[in-house]
Amino acid sequence: MSKSNRRKFLRQSVAAATGLMLPPMLIGCGPKKPAPETSAAPASAPGKENKLGIALLGLGSYAKGQIAPSLQHTQHCYLAGIVTGSPEKIPEWQQQYGVKDENVYSYDTMDELADNPDIDVVYIITPTATHRDFAVRAANAGKHVWCEKPMAMTPEDCQDIIDACQKNNVRLSIGYRMLHEPNTQAFIALSKKKAFGEFTAATSLAGYAGADPPTDYWRGQRAMGGGALYDMGVYTVNGLRYGTQMAPVAVREATQLRPTEVDVTTTYTLEYANGLVADGKTSVVEEMNKLRIEGASGWHEMDPMQPYAGVKGMTSDGTVLGPPIDGKQQTLQMDDDALAIMQKAPVLAPGDMGKADIAVIRAIIESAETGKRVAIMS
Numbered sequence: 075m076s077k078s079n080r081r082k083f084l085r086q087s088v089a090a091a092t093g094l095m096l097p098p099m100l101i102g103c104g105p106k107k108p109a110p111e112t113s114a115a116p117a118s119a120p121g122k123e124n125k126l127g128i129a130l131l132g133l134g135s136y137a138k139g140q141i142a143p144s145l146q147h148t149q150h151c152y153l154a155g156i157v158t159g160s161p162e163k164i165p166e167w168q169q170q171y172g173v174k175d176e177n178v179y180s181y182d183t184m185d186e187l188a189d190n191p192d193i194d195v196v197y198i199i200t201p202t203a204t205h206r207d208f209a210v211r212a213a214n215a216g217k218h219v220w221c222e223k224p225m226a227m228t229p230e231d232c233q234d235i236i237d238a239c240q241k242n243n244v245r246l247s248i249g250y251r252m253l254h255e256p257n258t259q260a261f262i263a264l265s266k267k268k269a270f271g272e273f274t275a276a277t278s279l280a281g282y283a284g285a286d287p288p289t290d291y292w293r294g295q296r297a298m299g300g301g302a303l304y305d306m307g308v309y310t311v312n313g314l315r316y317g318t319q320m321a322p323v324a325v326r327e328a329t330q331l332r333p334t335e336v337d338v339t340t341t342y343t344l345e346y347a348n349g350l351v352a353d354g355k356t357s358v359v360e361e362m363n364k365l366r367i368e369g370a371s372g373w374h375e376m377d378p379m380q381p382y383a384g385v386k387g388m389t390s391d392g393t394v395l396g397p398p399i400d401g402k403q404q405t406l407q408m409d410d411d412a413l414a415i416m417q418k419a420p421v422l423a424p425g426d427m428g429k430a431d432i433a434v435i436r437a438i439i440e441s442a443e444t445g446k447r448v449a450i451m452s
């Protein structure tokens with residue numbers, strides 16, 4: 075296909091995908107400019123230079139506000155391509171980041187990534203309910219997959235992603251940025267060595283004082299993975315995993331406040347095989363942010379536990395776990411994940427971890443809906 079034909083095809087298929095994939099409020103937003111006939115890429119488009127080429131799939135607020143800017147500071151990977159259902163976003167991204175015409179894809183054309191040696195990794199940053207299909211397609215195109223949290227809607231969907239990556243011999247990482255944050259890593263080191271003795275209690279809280287999510291946006295839609303528990307609660311569930319270094323065996327009880335179809339606040343209690351009990355709470359209408367592990371002789375905690383900057387840890391003996399670090403989490407995350415691919419080393423946030431957290435989330439929902447204790451199948 076000639077370059078100009080390819081551009082025409084790209085525009086047509088992006089338009090088709092937009093109609094298919096996006097809700098009316100997203101179709102309506104932003105100026106409807108057609109993609110330019112000539113490349114908007116500046117002369118100094120980035121090259122490979124022993125770095126992995128990353129294609130961002132889904133150019134929403136997290137991709138635009140955090141991931142693309144963070145990619146400008148990575149050492150081992152760079153922003154090489156985009157996959158989007160919104161053609162009006164393409165010129166700005168090409169201009170700002172020097173993305174080449176041939177590295178721009180729609181959701182219809184993304185399977186052609188298989189033929190593009192510039193792209194090594196597809197980073198999926200779309201609504202949760204879409205992660206499974208996009209991740210499987212990226213893996214089937216032979217690309218490594220980075221998938222945002224929460225990994226998918228169900229453990230079965232998570233397993234499909236894991237299987238597709240294994241079948242295609244590509245690597246998979248979940249976007250759990252806290253696992254790459256240095257103060258959190260110092261906290262995890264204390265958990266691993268049980269610095270304050272056997273754990274006696276654990277609490278995990280993550281929430282913000284927002285408004286009820288609008289029902290015409292995916293965060294307000296149950297089928298799309300909206301609600302506090304999937305979006306913010308996954309931090310509390312993952313935090314308890316790295317804080318206790320254990321997997322829970324059951325949800326003892328849970329409650330969900332659901333003014334519309336999604337929860338705005340969820341509380342839950344987890345049980346562990348050794349008798350430990352942990353309390354979790356998450357909300358999109360209430361501010362809270364703390365992870366605390368109590369031991370026989372003291373405690374260690376992260377407060378706050380998961381903002382983009384200023385994560386801080388301390389212990390009962392007054393130790394502060396390093397100065398709060400400003401805004402490097404995503405850069406560290408992507409460099410760690412790129413190096414793991416290049417060096418064939420283990421990743422910090424594997425698919426099995428993402429899947430185990432989704433199993434906990436499903437058990438919390440079941441417990442809230444039935445009023446019963448729910449065993450967690452992992």
Ligand code: NDP
Binds near residue numbers: 135204222
């Ligand atoms: P946004 O709503 O801002 O953006 C989502 C983007 O996904 C859209 O702009 C669109 O991009 C694309 N998309 C593809 N299919 C659909 C669809 N059917 N409906 C709506 N959008 C679609 O969400 P966020 O960027 O805030 O969140 C995206 C993902 O990133 C979620 O999984 C979220 O949990 C995660 N996230 C992670 C954070 C972290 O700290 N790790 C922080 C924030 C979010 P396009 O127009 O290009 O097609």
